[in-house]
Amino acid sequence: MTVDTAPAPAAPAAAAPARRGLALPSGSVITTFLVLFLVVAAFSVEGFASTRNAGFLLLDVVVIALIALPLTLVVVTGEIDLSVASTVGLSSAVMGQLWIAGLPLEAIVPLVLVLGAVLGAVNGFLVTRLGLPSLAVTIGTLALYRGLAFVVLGDQAVADFPRAWTTWAISSIGTTGIPTVVVPLLVLVVVTAVVLHATPVGRSLYAMGNSEDAARFSGIDVARTKLWLFVVTGVVSALGGVYWTLRYGSARADNATGLELQVIAAILLGGVSIFGGSGGLLGVIAGALLLASVRNALQLVNVPSDVLNIVTGVLLITAVVAPQVTARVKRRLARRRPAS
Amino acid sequence: MSAPLTKPAPLPEELAAPERSGRRGAALVQRLVLARELGILAALVLLVVVTVIANPRFLSGQNVRDLLLSAAILTVLAAGQTMVIITRNVDLSVGSVLGLSAYASGTLMVVAPGTPVVVVVLAGMAVGAVCGLLNGAIVAVAGVPSLVVTLGTLYAFRGLDSLWASSSDRLQINAADLPSGFKSLGGARLLGVPVLFLVAVVVVVLVGYHLRTFRSGRELYGIGSAPEAARLSGIPVGKRVLTAFVVNGALAGLAGVLYAARFQTLDTTAGTGQELFVVAAAVVGGVAIFGGSGSVYGAALGALLLTTIGTALPQLGLDPFWRDAAVGALILGAIALDRALQLRLAARLRGRNARR
C-alpha cells in the first residue's frame, strides 16, 4: 500500500498552498509508537496483558474504529463529518422506538441502515449540491440529528432487546477474549484500506483532497464521489448505532454523545491531514487503538480521568508536532551540508 | 534605502487605458457585505416577531435583559474566534479556556476576597492569553493544523481545570463564596442595559474596527485568503497568527470572568461544548470557515441569533425535546442563506467580466 504523503519539500516557498507544509506523515510512525506502547504497558502495567483486558479494550474501540473507516475517506477528500455521533444516537433511538412498536430486529436493522443513508445523504446534499462548508453543515446536523433522537425516543430508555443479540454483541471468540465483532470489523478495515490505497477510486480521493479543480479537470466527478462518501458514512454510523445499542443493551437518545471528537482524534492521530489529500488507514486504526490502550492502561493504574484527558490532548498534539519538528531538523542539516 | 524614481515618461497615446470607474463594483461589494449581515439580522427579527406573537411577554424588560446577558458571553467568544478563523485557523479549545479562567478568577476571589474586580478581570484574561499563546505557538511555530492542536488542548485544558478543582478542596465555587461586589456585576445595568452585554459590544466594536482599518487587521485576511501569497508579500504570518490566537485566548478568558459574574456557580463543567456553538455563531454570521472573509459584526449577530433561538424556543412553548433539532435546522438555514447571497455575487462578477 503506497500512500501519497510526500513530506513537504524543503522550500515552503515552492509555490503551493500552505496546507502542504502541514501534511502529516502516514501511519508508520504512529503504528511503531503503538507497538512500543503495547510492549511497555504489557510489562509495566499489572493486568494489562490479559485476554480479558484485551477484550475490554477492543470492545471500547470497535465503534470508534468502525466509524473512523468511512470518515477517514471523507477527511482525505478534504471534508469532515461531525454529525456521526448524533447519527449513532438517532439510529439508536429509532431502533428503540421500532422495537417498542413490535418489529423484529431482523426488520429493524435494515430500516435503521436506510435511515443512516438518508442522514448521510442530507449532509452530502448540503455539502456537494449547495456547496456549503462541511464543517459548518455537520455542526448543524450534529445538533439536528441529536435533537431528532430526543424527539423520537424522548426520555425513555429501551432495554429489553433479545438476550441472543445483546450477548452476541459482547461475546468473544472461544476463550481468546477477542470480541466476535472484531472479525466483521477487520473485514471492513481491509476492504476500506484496499479501496483507499489500491483502487482508482482511492486515487481520485487523494486527488480531490489536494485540488478539487485539478480533479474535476481530470474527469473526476467530485460532487458525486463526495455525496456517496457522506452516504456511506451515514450508513456505517447507523450500523455503529445498532451495535452500540446491542452492546450496552440500551437504546437511548443520548447514546454516544461526544463520540465524534474521539473518532476524529483517532483519525488525526493516525496521521491523516485535516486539510485532506494525505494520510492512510493503517495509521488511523493504530491511532484508535493507541488512544484506547493508553486510557485503558492508565485506568488500570488508577490515574484519575482528569489526567486521562490531559494525556489524550498531549498525545494528539505530539503526534502532529513531532513529525514536523523532525522534518525541520532534517532540513536544517540538509541545508548545512552543502554550505560547509 | 530604495531611491525614489522620477515620474516615469508618459505612455504613447494609443496605449493609454480607456477611462473606467469602479463605482458599480464598489457599490456591489458594499451591498454584499451589508446583505450578509442583513440576512442574519432578518432571520433574527423574524424569530423575535414570531416569538412575540406567540408570547407577548418575550419583549418584557426582564426577559430582554436576560437574553442580552446570555448573548454577551457567546458574543465575546465569537469575536475572538472570528479573528482566528479569518486566518484560516480555528480554536476549538475556547470552551475549556473559558472554564479554566472562570475557575481561576473564582479561586482568586475566594482566596483573596479583597481583590478589586478589575484585577480579577485582568487575571482571567491573562489565564486565557496564556492558553492562547500555547495554542498559537504550537500552530505558528511547529506549523501544524490548528484544528488538531486545539482539539488536543480542548482535552488538556479541561483536564487541567478539573485536576486543579479536584486537587484543591474547592470542587465547586458557589455564589456564597464570591464577594458581593463581583456578584453585583452580573446583574448590574447601565441605562437599563446589562453591563456584561455592554462589555461584549465594546469588544466587538474594537475587534471589528481593528480588522477593518489597520494594516495588521487586513493582513489577517490576507493570511487566511492565501497563506503562501501572504508569505511572499512579506507579511509576518507566524507573528500575526500567534497574535490572533493570543487575543482570542484573552477574550475567552474575559468570557470566563463574565461567566463567573453571571452564573456565580463555578464547577469544572463551565463552558463545556461551547466551542461548537462559537464556531457555529461565526459561520452563521457569514465568516468563511476557510478563512479570508467575514466580519466580526456578522459573527456577533450570529451569536445573538443562536442565543435568541435558545431562549425563544422554550417560550414558544416548544416541546423541549424539539429544541436541539430546531437549533440545528436554524443553523443550516442561516448558512444556506449566506451561500445563496455569495452565489449571486459570483454570477454578477462573471457577467461583469464578459462585459468588458
Next chain:
Amino acid sequence: GTTRGEDEGSSSGGDAAGASADPDAEIPADLAIAFLPKQLNNPYFDVAATGSERAVGEFEGEFSQVGPSEASASSQVSYINTLTQQGADVILTSANDPNAICSALDQARSGGASVVTFDSDTSPECRDVFINQATPQGIAETQIDLMAEQIGGAGQVAILSATANATNQNTWIELMTEYAASEYPDMEIVATVYGDDEDEKSFQETQGLLQTYPDLAGIISPTTVGISAAARYLSGSEYKGQVALTGLGTPNQMREFVQDGTVTAFALWNPEDLGYLAAFAGAALAAGQITGAEGESFTAGDLGEYEIGADGEIVLGEPTVFNADNIDDFDF
C-alpha cells in the same frame, strides 16, 4: 425504562439470593472498596464519597474513587471493566443508565465483586443491593408538601428536572404528580423541563418557565444543580419572593438564598450518610453477612441496623428538611 412484553427474570436481589447469609460473619480486613460515581468532581457525589471513605476507614478496607469526567453510561462501563480487571471486592456505583452498565456489572460479579448501587439504581438483577436515599414516595411527598405550604396549596407549579433520562428523577416526578393530584387538587403541575444538571441550562430553563407561565406560583427542582441555578435566577430577578422554590439541594449551595429569602425551605437526605451506608452494605455483602435477599439485616457503623427490603433495596431514611433555623448546622 420502557420495556415491551414480559420482563425476563426480575428475581429480587439477583442471583445471590440463593446463597445463605451468616449474620455474624467478620468483615475481612483490606477489602478493596471502589467508589464509582456518575461523574467525578460532582460535589454531591464527592460528599457521598467522603461518607464511604469514612466507613471504609472504620472497617479498615482500601478505599478508591474512580470515574468518568462526563456522566455517560459507556465510560462508566469501561471503568467497571477496569475494576473487574483489578479484582475489586466491592463496587459502589450510581448508574448513569439502569441497563447499559448491567453486562459489565455481571462480569464484575462473576469475577467475585459485590455490587452496591446507590442514588440511582440499575435493574435489580444486575446488582446485589440498592441503597435508596429515601423511598421515592417519601421524596415526592416531602417536596409537594413543602411547596403546598409555601403557595397555600393552590396554583401553577413547574418542575425543573435533571437529564431527561435520569431514572430516579422520572420516578419522583411521576409520584409527585399523582400525590399532588390526590392531596392538593388546586395545585396544577403545568410543565416539566430539563436542565441536564448543567448550571447554565437549568438557569435558562427557569427563565423560560417564568416567561411561558406568567402566573407560575412555584418551581420544584428535585436536583441539586437545578435548584441552586433556579434560586440564583430568582434572587436576581423581579420574581424574587413572588415565585416559591423548593426541591432537593445541598445546604452549602442554598445557604445564601435561604438567608436572602428567595427560598424558605428545601429537602435532601444526607449524601454523606448515603455513601457511609453503601460502603457498609458492600462490606456486609463481601463478608457474607448478607446476600441481598429480602429480610436480611446488618449493622452500618454508627447509623445502626438496616434491613433489606423488596428487590434488595435498603432505604436510608426520610429526607431532612432545611430552613433558616437549621441550615447552619449542616456543612455539605
Next chain:
Amino acid sequence: MDHAPVPSAPPAAGQVVLALEDVGKSFGAVAALRGARLELRAGEAHALVGENGAGKSTLVKVLAGVHGPDTGRVLLDGQPVTLADPAAARAAGIAVIYQEPTLFPDLSVAENIFMGRQPLLSGRRIDRRGLAERCRALFERLGVALDPDRPARGLSIADQQMVEIAKALSFDARVLVMDEPTAALSGVEVERLFAVARSLRASGAAVLFISHRFDEVFDLCDRITVMRDGQWVSTDLARDLTVDQVVRRMVGREVSSLFPKTEVAPGEVVLEVRGLTRRGVFSDVSFDVRAGEIVALAGLVGAGRSEIVRAVFGIDPYDAGSVRVSGKALRKGDPAAAMAAGIALVPEDRRQQGLVMELSVERNATLTRRWKLARGGLLSSRAERASAAEWSQRLQVKAGKLSDPVSTLSGGNQQKVVLAKWLSTEPTVLVVDEPTRGIDVGTKSEVHRLLSQLAAEGLAVVMVSSELPEVLGMADRVLVVSEGRLVDDIPRARADEDSVMLAATGQGAVAPGGVR
C-alpha cells in the same frame, strides 16, 4: 512601432545595483543553482533566458529573499547583503513578479496591490479612498480596465498577471524582476507592459526580464544572460547576439525550425459544436473540427476562449447549444463522458487545473488513466510507474524522481507533465489551452512537432493560444474569438497577423501585437 529603436538608454551604462556571485541552491537531491551569476545595472533592461528547469525562477526567488542561497553572495550596491525574507528584499528596493500569480482571492484588487503598504490616515488608519485612487492611477498607467474594489477571485490568469505587474510597479523599486510576466499576455498587454518597463528603465531602474519569447527579449532588453542547468553560461549585449546563438547556448544543441506543421488531408468531422452559449461569457459558438486538422482559437485575452473549451469539455455548464464527438452528442457538464468520447483538455492554468501540485509526478501523469491501468479494479504501483516513466520520457520531463511532488518541478516541466497526462489517454480530439505557455524553445518545438505528428495520425486538435506566431505556424484554420463570439474563420492560406488581429480587436486601431 512595436520594433523599439535601438534602446535609448546607453546599454550597461549605470553602475551595478544588484549582483549575484556564483550562487548555489539545492533542494534535496536537485541542484537548482550551481555557480549562478548575474549583474544588474541601473538603467538597463536585462534578460535572463534558459531552458525549463535552468534555474531562472530559483534565482529570482534568491533575489526576492524567498530562498537563502546555500553558497555564494548577493551584492547590493557592491555590499554583501543577506535577504532574510521577502520583506527584506522589498526594503532593499527589489520588486518581484513571480512566475505564478500570488494573489489574495478574497481581497479587493486594490488591497492585493497595496497589502502591507496601504496609504494611512492619522493614527495609522487605512485611507480607503486613497487606496482606490492610487490603484486606479496604476491601472491607467498600465491600461488595465479592472475595478479596484473587485475581489481578485475569478480573475482570468491574464488579469491576475496584470494585477501582479501593477503590484510590482507600485513599489517604485530600483530593481524590477519579472519572471515570465508575458506568458499569459497577448500582444496588446505586452506592448503596454513594455512601454512601462522602458519608462522605468529610462528613469534609472534596473529591470530583470525572464521570457521564453525571444522577440520580446530582443525587443526590450539591452543585455542577455544565458543559464543552463543552474549554471551561468554567458552575458552579452543583446545587439551582439542572434536568436540562434542564444538558443544554442541555452539548449547546448541546434534546435530545428520552430513550427514543423506537416500538411494533412483532413478526414471527416469528429468534433461538432453548435450554437454553444453561456450567458455573460460567450454566445452562439459553432464550429467543426476534422480528423487530422489543427484548429486554433485566437483572440485577445479575456475573449472567452478558455470558457468555450471548458464548456466543450464539460467543466463549465452552458445554457444552449450542443457538442457532438464523431456524431454522438455529449452530456453537458460531464467531463468523464467527454473523456470517454475521446476528448482531452490541457487546461490553461496548470497549477489550479492541470495538476495536483502535492501529488507525485507519476500520480499526476496516470490520474487520467487510473481505470485503464487497473487490473480487476486494483492498481499496481509498478504499472503506474511504468506508464508514467514512459510518457515523461517521451516528453523529456526534467524531474528528480517520479515520486517527487510535481510542485517541485519547474514551470515548463510541470506543463510537460500535464501534456503527458492527457496525451497518454490517446484521445481523438485534443483541446489544448495555451499549450506552450512558459515552455522553452526546445520543448516548444517538441510540443509543436508532437501536435502536428498526432494530427498527422488523424487526431483532431483544438488549440487556444495567445501567441500569434504559434497560431499562424500550427493552425490549418484560425477561429477568431472576440467578446465571446466567433467573429471569423480564417483558413491557413489567408491567415496572417493583420487579418487575425483585425478580427480579434474588432477594429483596426490597435496595432498587431506580438510580431514575433
